[in-house]
Amino acid sequence: xxxxxxxxxxxxxxxxxxxxxxxxxxxxxxxxxxxxxxxxxxxxxxxxxxxxxxxxxxxxxxxxxxxxxxxxxxxxxxxxxxxxxxxxxxxxxxxxxxxxxxxxxxx
Amino acid sequence: xxxxxxxxxxxxxxxxxxxxxxxxxxxxxxxxxxxxxxxxxxxxxxxxxxxxxxxxxxxxxxxxxxxxxxxxxxxxxxxxxxxxxxxxxxxxxxxxxxxxxxxxxxxxxxxxxxxxxxxxxxxxxxxxxxxxxxxxxxxxxxxxxxxxxxxxxxxxxxxxxxxxxxxxxxxxxxxxxxxxxxxxxxxxxxxxxxxxxxxxxxxxxxxxxxxxxxxxxxxxxxxxxxxxxxxxxxxxxxxxxxxxxxxxxxxxxxxxxxxxxxxxxxxxxxxxxxxxxxxxxxxxxxxxxxxxxxxxxxxx
Numbered sequence: 281x282x283x284x285x286x287x288x289x290x291x292x293x294x295x296x297x298x299x300x301x302x303x304x305x306x307x308x309x310x311x312x313x314x315x316x317x318x319x320x321x322x323x324x325x326x327x328x329x330x331x332x333x334x335x336x337x338x339x340x341x342x343x344x345x346x347x348x349x350x351x352x353x354x355x356x357x358x359x360x361x362x363x364x365x366x367x368x369x370x371x372x373x374x375x376x377x378x379x380x381x382x383x384x385x386x387x
Numbered sequence: 388x389x390x391x392x393x394x395x396x397x398x399x400x401x402x403x404x405x406x407x408x409x410x411x412x413x414x415x416x417x418x419x420x421x422x423x424x425x426x427x428x429x430x431x432x433x434x435x436x437x438x439x440x441x442x443x444x445x446x447x448x449x450x451x452x453x454x455x456x457x458x459x460x461x462x463x464x465x466x467x468x469x470x471x472x473x474x475x476x477x478x479x480x481x482x483x484x485x486x487x488x489x490x491x492x493x494x495x496x497x498x499x500x501x502x503x504x505x506x507x508x509x510x511x512x513x514x515x516x517x518x519x520x521x522x523x524x525x526x527x528x529x530x531x532x533x534x535x536x537x538x539x540x541x542x543x544x545x546x547x548x549x550x551x552x553x554x555x556x557x558x559x560x561x562x563x564x565x566x567x568x569x570x571x572x573x574x575x576x577x578x579x580x581x582x583x584x585x586x587x588x589x590x591x592x593x594x595x596x597x598x599x600x601x602x603x604x605x606x607x608x609x610x611x612x613x614x615x616x617x618x619x620x621x622x623x624x625x626x627x628x629x630x631x632x633x634x635x636x637x638x639x640x641x642x643x644x645x646x647x648x649x650x651x652x653x654x655x656x657x658x659x660x661x662x663x664x665x666x667x668x669x670x671x672x673x674x675x676x677x678x679x680x681x682x683x684x685x686x687x
Binding site: 297298299300301302305312313315316317319320323330332333334335 | 407447452488489491493496505
């Protein structure tokens with residue numbers, strides 16, 4: 281498991297009050313067996329644990345996110361709004377894009 | 388919310404949440420109840436309330452608790468050990484991951500099942516290794532008719548001869564148990580169903596003084612709401628009353644889980660949006676059907 285996957289996994293647990301394995305696996309893009317193995321590893325490494333039959337992030341999991349400076353990362357960020365590109369307004373593919381003041385930078 | 392609705396909602400929630408806190412689905416039920424109930428015709432409301440109250444709901448926490456209990460029940464059987472037992476999961480026909488996968492993952496995690504004993508594809512077990520296996524455990528959340536489980540066994544029934552097959556489910560219809568027992572007898576197989584809860588069809592549970600009248604009422608109501616005929620009483624007319632924290636089986640009565648253009652159900656099924664490449668077939672079929680209708684129409 282990569283560090284990115286471990287971090288994303290723990291951010292999901294941190295952010296979601298109700299863990300949905302199907303949703304989590306779609307996020308991680310893993311095959312079923314690999315995903316199950318990941319769950320097992322995270323439990324064995326005590327980053328997540330069952331608490332009154334609910335799987336939650338542990339203090340160790342929180343400390344891991346802090347150590348990676350990811351404690352404030354969120355799965356969804358309202359500040360970043362995805363805009364759809366309209367083909368009618370888009371810059372044409374067959375013309376070169378010239379940044380502003382490009383020539384002055386070259387000179 | 389009216390007082391009678393509030394009282395009803397609180398009764399349902401108390402029953403469904405048990406010892407655990409309300410989950411998102413139950414909170415949604417509470418928040419949306421008034422708006423949902425407004426859609427139900429006056430003459431059906433009493434019947435609908437009885438059906439909803441008698442529905443079984445399983446939260447994530449209660450599911451995990453029962454999966455742990457069912458595993459303990461399994462281990463209480465003689466001669467079920469790590470040396471002679473494997474655990475299997477019945478994948479969906481199209482091979483896509485679905486909400487049933489959650490129960491497989493949870494069962495293995497909460498019961499610390501040795502990963503070497505877990506198989507999503509039994510064909511991967513070498514022929515010579517089958518000699519060491521005495522017990523095959525299948526895990527699922529719900530069984531309405533037993534068809535999925537029986538179809539799985541039918542793929543290669545010979546591998547199960549002389550062995551014990553356990554089918555562990557949270558909730559199972561009596562119809563499914565009957566079908567599985569019948570199949571086991573006909574095939575000469577030993578199959579044990581372990582379920583937390585067994586239920587009969589909704590209109591065979593003595594919930595109503597006149598069950599056929601109540602059933603006819605719900606059928607007419609569902610038709611009026613635009614629910615397709617084959618969904619009204621659930622898949623194959625199973626008449627189930629069950630919902631889980633992550634989905635509602637299609638065996639459950641249609642009005643509880645089927646959304647139409649003009650009707651929003653109270654425990655809808657999860658429908659992930661399909662990518663366009665999965666919709667190609669449906670579109671092609673529609674075009675073919677339209678073309679054929681046109682051609683056949685002209686030939687008449």
